[in-house]
Amino acid sequence: MTVNTAYLIRGATLPQGTRADLLVQDARITAVGTNLDTGSGLTVIDADGLIALPGLVDLHTHLREPGFEQSETVLTGSRAAAAGGFTSVFAMANTLPVSDTAGVVEQVQALGDAAGYATVRPIGAVTVGLAGERLSEIGAMAHSRAQVRVFSDDGKCVHDSLLMRRALEYVRTFDGVVAQHAQDPRLTENAQMNEGALSSELGLKGWPAVAEESIIARDVLLAEHVGSRLHVCHVSTAGSVEVIRWAKSRGITVTAEATPHHLLLTEDLIRSYDARYKVNPPLRRDEDVRALREGLADGTIDIIATDHAPHPKESKEAEWDAASFGMVGLESALSVAQTALIDTGLLTWNDIARVLSQTPADIGRLADHSHCFEVGAPANFTLVDPSTTSTFDLARLAGKSTNSPYLGRTLSGRVEYTFHHGYPTVGAAAVRPADEVATAAAAWKAGN
Amino acid sequence: MRHLLTTKHLSRDAAIQILDVAEDMADVANREVKKLPALRGKTVVNLFFEDSTRTRISFEAAAKRLSADVINFSAKGSSVSKGESLKDTAQTLAAMGADAVVIRHQSSGAPQVLAESGWIDAPIVNAGDGTHEHPTQALLDAFTMRRRLYNGQSRGRDLDGVGVVIVGDILHSRVARSNLWLLETLGAHVTFVAPATLVPLGAETWPVAISYDLDATLAAEKPDVVMMLRIQSERMNAAFFPNAREYSREWGLDDVRFAALPTDTIVMHPGPMNRGLEISAAAADSAQSTVLEQVTNGVSIRMAALYLLLSGDREALL
Numbered sequence: 001m002t003v004n005t006a007y008l009i010r011g012a013t014l015p016q017g018t019r020a021d022l023l024v025q026d027a028r029i030t031a032v033g034t035n036l037d038t039g040s041g042l043t044v045i046d047a048d049g050l051i052a053l054p055g056l057v058d059l060h061t062h063l064r065e066p067g068f069e070q071s072e073t074v075l076t077g078s079r080a081a082a083a084g085g086f087t088s089v090f091a092m093a094n095t096l097p098v099s100d101t102a103g104v105v106e107q108v109q110a111l112g113d114a115a116g117y118a119t120v121r122p123i124g125a126v127t128v129g130l131a132g133e134r135l136s137e138i139g140a141m142a143h144s145r146a147q148v149r150v151f152s153d154d155g156k157c158v159h160d161s162l163l164m165r166r167a168l169e170y171v172r173t174f175d176g177v178v179a180q181h182a183q184d185p186r187l188t189e190n191a192q193m194n195e196g197a198l199s200s201e202l203g204l205k206g207w208p209a210v211a212e213e214s215i216i217a218r219d220v221l222l223a224e225h226v227g228s229r230l231h232v233c234h235v236s237t238a239g240s241v242e243v244i245r246w247a248k249s250r251g252i253t254v255t256a257e258a259t260p261h262h263l264l265l266t267e268d269l270i271r272s273y274d275a276r277y278k279v280n281p282p283l284r285r286d287e288d289v290r291a292l293r294e295g296l297a298d299g300t301i302d303i304i305a306t307d308h309a310p311h312p313k314e315s316k317e318a319e320w321d322a323a324s325f326g327m328v329g330l331e332s333a334l335s336v337a338q339t340a341l342i343d344t345g346l347l348t349w350n351d352i353a354r355v356l357s358q359t360p361a362d363i364g365r366l367a368d369h370s371h372c373f374e375v376g377a378p379a380n381f382t383l384v385d386p387s388t389t390s391t392f393d394l395a396r397l398a399g400k401s402t403n404s405p406y407l408g409r410t411l412s413g414r415v416e417y418t419f420h421h422g423y424p425t426v427g428a429a430a431v432r433p434a435d436e437v438a439t440a441a442a443a444w445k446a447g448n
Numbered sequence: 449m450r451h452l453l454t455t456k457h458l459s460r461d462a463a464i465q466i467l468d469v470a471e472d473m474a475d476v477a478n479r480e481v482k483k484l485p486a487l488r489g490k491t492v493v494n495l496f497f498e499d500s501t502r503t504r505i506s507f508e509a510a511a512k513r514l515s516a517d518v519i520n521f522s523a524k525g526s527s528v529s530k531g532e533s534l535k536d537t538a539q540t541l542a543a544m545g546a547d548a549v550v551i552r553h554q555s556s557g558a559p560q561v562l563a564e565s566g567w568i569d570a571p572i573v574n575a576g577d578g579t580h581e582h583p584t585q586a587l588l589d590a591f592t593m594r595r596r597l598y599n600g601q602s603r604g605r606d607l608d609g610v611g612v613v614i615v616g617d618i619l620h621s622r623v624a625r626s627n628l629w630l631l632e633t634l635g636a637h638v639t640f641v642a643p644a645t646l647v648p649l650g651a652e653t654w655p656v657a658i659s660y661d662l663d664a665t666l667a668a669e670k671p672d673v674v675m676m677l678r679i680q681s682e683r684m685n686a687a688f689f690p691n692a693r694e695y696s697r698e699w700g701l702d703d704v705r706f707a708a709l710p711t712d713t714i715v716m717h718p719g720p721m722n723r724g725l726e727i728s729a730a731a732a733d734s735a736q737s738t739v740l741e742q743v744t745n746g747v748s749i750r751m752a753a754l755y756l757l758l759s760g761d762r763e764a765l766l
Binding site: 195196197198199200201202203204206208272273314317318319320321322 | 579581
């Protein structure tokens with residue numbers, strides 16, 4: 001299978017519910033219709049019962065390379081992305097060295113291009129070394145070959161109010177956006193889980209909702225004051241949804257994401273002290289989960305982003321305080337979204353295409369992104385079987401780390417195929433081999 | 449019950465069984481030879497990641513009175529402080545043939561992680577984990593209350609209707625939590641008294657009355673038991689209250705408050721005490737104080753716990 005192979009996707013269900021055949025040639029969708037002709041040399045994929053979604057876009061991924069290759073590499077992380085139906089990922093800047101220079105972001109982008117599993121778009125650090133003290137070379141990163149448009153100190157909050165104001169203003173120069181990790185550092189010193197009766201009972205230091213909500217409130221007001229756009233990472237509380245809803249009603253240009261785990265899991269899981277459930281921001285209460293789902297349904301929350309955060313086994317096989325924050329999420333995101341949002345009737349597949357592909361692509365200024373299978377669009381898409389329900393297991397994971405909170409949990413749906421630039425990265429529910437994908441990617445690049 | 453991790457998940461029957469077995473163990477302490485052969489050939493490891501000489505020697509005395517061999521593993525200055533994980537430590541102890549592990553750890557939940565990990569198959573006794581639980585302390589406190597209230601007629605009794613006021617740093621206290629859950633199970637009613645900064649968030653959903661005013665509470669509740677908790681000086685630096693003098697004025701059991709208590713009110717403290725801060729010398733040394741009885745009873749309770757977990761059929765006994 002190479003980029004020159006033409007594919008006929010037979011009888012897929014498009015997000016808005018209509019059935020169509022899709023013809024894929026030369027990395028583009030060249031025809032959309034019914035009963036498209038089966039010419040010779042076409043590989044035909046029977047997509048009866050499968051839903052075709054535009055390639056998923058993750059605005060919040062940790063690929064860990066350079067620096068933390070024992071957890072994940074650009075290759076293994078983008079392979080996990082492909083397994084989850086993603087064709088583009090935005091790689092967070094908390095690498096080592098930090099992605100705060102043109103050199104590092106170009107390296108990350110080049111590694112992604114070479115692997116070929118997904119389009120890798122580096123995120124640049126807002127401040128040098130994520131230290132929160134002075135702005136990094138945002139212009140250099142924006143003008144580099146990586147063309148960075150999203151800037152974030154994720155993992156750390158840009159908590160200095162003046163610095164945040166300057167960052168919001170400065171990135172506007174380059175049509176960029178600041179993606180804020182909203183966490184007041186003083187209110188969350190050594191914090192371990194959502195603060196409430198349960199954290200008090202379990203003796204784990206509380207992480208109050210107000211530590212997130214107060215930063216979001218400050219940031220939306222700053223964004224309004226300077227007229228810049230703001231993106232809020234991993235919103236986790238009902239109060240945050242309220243603040244963002246109010247900001248949008250005032251016309252403030254703020255966008256917000258929720259992670260799959262905050263849309264499905266609650267703090268009660270922490271009774272086990274199983275560190276797979278340790279994540280930043282922490283799992284919250286059932287009423288927070290419901291508020292996030294409603295926020296997605298009414299558009300207050302714009303997108304779902306995974307916050308895929310791989311960690312090696314030893315980082316999670318530990319007492320709670322000593323374990324690392326984070327969970328892998330690329331491979332499970334779509335199944336979690338279906339379970340939490342489609343099966344509950346809150347969102348349609350068209351909404352899923354919006355929150356997991358179109359809007360994150362818009363926020364990240366992702367060039368040449370197919371929104372709705374129009375003829376001539378790049379052939380980045382995924383085919384999902386929504387009818388299966390299965391136990392999420394290790395075989396579903398395709399990255400380097402296995403710190404998934406869903407292992408052993410029943411989830412709906414399964415990614416059957418993923419196409420990136422017209423070549424399959426996932427075929428018949430199996431991730432294609434790295435050499436095959438890299439060859440196809442090189443051929444696409446040569447022809448582009 | 450395979451382990452003793454919490455009082456939260458201890459049934460009334462299991463709790464009373466431990467208290468009754470501890471009565472038998474207390475009788476042993478009054479003999480000329482304070483030793484039973486029950487755990488001969490068994491090895492009990494005291495795995496202490498956090499310094500606590502009092503609790504360690506109490507468990508050590510308990511194990512030795514049952515004729516067990518005792519290994520003290522202090523994580524300070526050992527390979528643990530050099531980055532050895534809980535998993536490696538546990539597997540090492542398992543490989544050495546530990547029959548029971550008594551663990552004190554600064555991280556809440558560490559004993560539960562150890563018990564459920566599969567790294568070691570031995571019964572685990574929680575000797576205090578973070579700000580979570582300290583079940584043997586709560587059991588020895590209940591044991592002490594039962595003995596004082598029922599004058600040698602303790603066996604089989606619960607604490608139905610007993611009023612207990614617990615005063616001090618509830619927020620950081622595993623003793624307060626374990627006491628609350630156990631006392632509730634045994635039918636006592638509990639009041640926490642503390643400045644609002646030291647009351648855990650969400651505690652209003654727990655089976656406890658909460659008060660900020662010690663004088664009003666002592667006057668209104670006329671409690672059978674007043675339990676003072678140790679206040680740690682680092683709390684002042686973290687702005688939980690302004691200084692020791694103000695704390696002592698508002699929440700200390702000073703001579704005036706102590707003198708106002710009925711003479712049958714039991715005064716308890718888990719130790720070590722800050723004399724003059726949370727409790728006055730007169731209160732601590734009075735006949736109403738059970739401070740030293742608590743230490744004595746601690747050995748009996750820990751003997752009972754080790755005996756029940758290590759001898760015979762653990763599942764049937766507890």
